[in-house]
Amino acid sequence: MIRFLARRTVFGIGVLITLSAFVFFLFFVAPGDPARMIAGDKATEAQLEQIRKNLGVDRPIVVQYGSFVAKAVTGDLGFSYRNQQPVAQIILRRIPATLSLVAGAVVLWLAIGIPIGISSARHPGTLRDRLGQAFILVGLSFPTFVLGMMSLYVLYFLPRQAGFTLFPPGGYKALTSGPMIWAWHLALPWTTLALTMAAVYARLTRGQMLEVMGEDYIRTARAKGASERTVVWRHGMRAALTPLVTQLGADIALLLGGVIVIEQVYGLQGVGALAVQAVSNQDRPIIIGVVLLGGTFIVIANIVVDLLYVLLDPRVR
Secondary structure, three states: OOHHHHHHHHHHHHHHHHHHHHHHHHHHHHHOOOOHHHHOOOOOHHHHHHHHHHHOOOOOOHHHHHHHHHHHHOOOOOEEEOOOHHHHHHHHHHHHHHHHHHHHHHHHHHHHHHHHHHHHHHHHOOHHHHHHHHHHHHHHHHHHHHHHHHHHHHHHHHHOOOOOOOOOOOOOOOOOHHHHHHHHHHHHOOOHHHHHHHHHHHHHHHHHHHHHHHHHHHHHHOOOOOOOOHHHHHHHHHHHHHHHHHHHHHHHHHHOOOHHHHHHHHHOOOOOHHHHHHHHOOOOOHHHHHHHHHHHHHHHHHHHHHHHHHHHHHOOO
């Protein structure tokens, strides 16, 4: 187990080094003045000279890259001259909103998608299966922003016109404001994201369960008198979990890098909204920080998924 974890960790570090090299050469070695690219067109010549000094553009490329990586490892992701703040501080202020959105949505979409997929697989061809497949089709067909705008119209705008409020229009309230206020402001974003993702997990669960439930060991368990609940959850679901864990790890990692559409629709000032603003303003230090953060989440998620494989599947051990 330790050797396996060490190999996966070394591989993950190699991926992050490759990503950092790509980002460094894209923004600092590409044709053009790196100081001008970072500071923007409105920077004065004195500011540009100071930025060139901070970047050390007069040093060899290898030395510059080594300094860039060393700072990133210690949490120094650079300085946003447009915001006049360190990039790490800006990102850290945005992470709670994105983390809260993803955590709540994951719980919801697993609670919705997996039972629908299991129920559909246990009764193939029946009305229950057709209803489950209809849910999957609708969930996969609806763009996230359309569902978000519909939710705002039906659950915020119409009740507001009638003189009462069911949900707030958007924005993020920290957990320190109170669990109820925190959850109230996130209820619509959670539901919107969960419904679209639940369709993916319902389809994946149904497909895996249909394959697993036809295996010989499932028939053996039933022949031995095991209850249907035991057959489904203890034998069938455990075998079907491996692809679900793979999908879940990838989805969580990608979403932690910024849920761009949901954050824009509901005005959540998370990492996704920060990335959109940085691209619009050409704030390259923030773009670099968000890219490195997203890559780190993906590497960590893949290592966790590999460890879960070892726990779930004896063949991996």
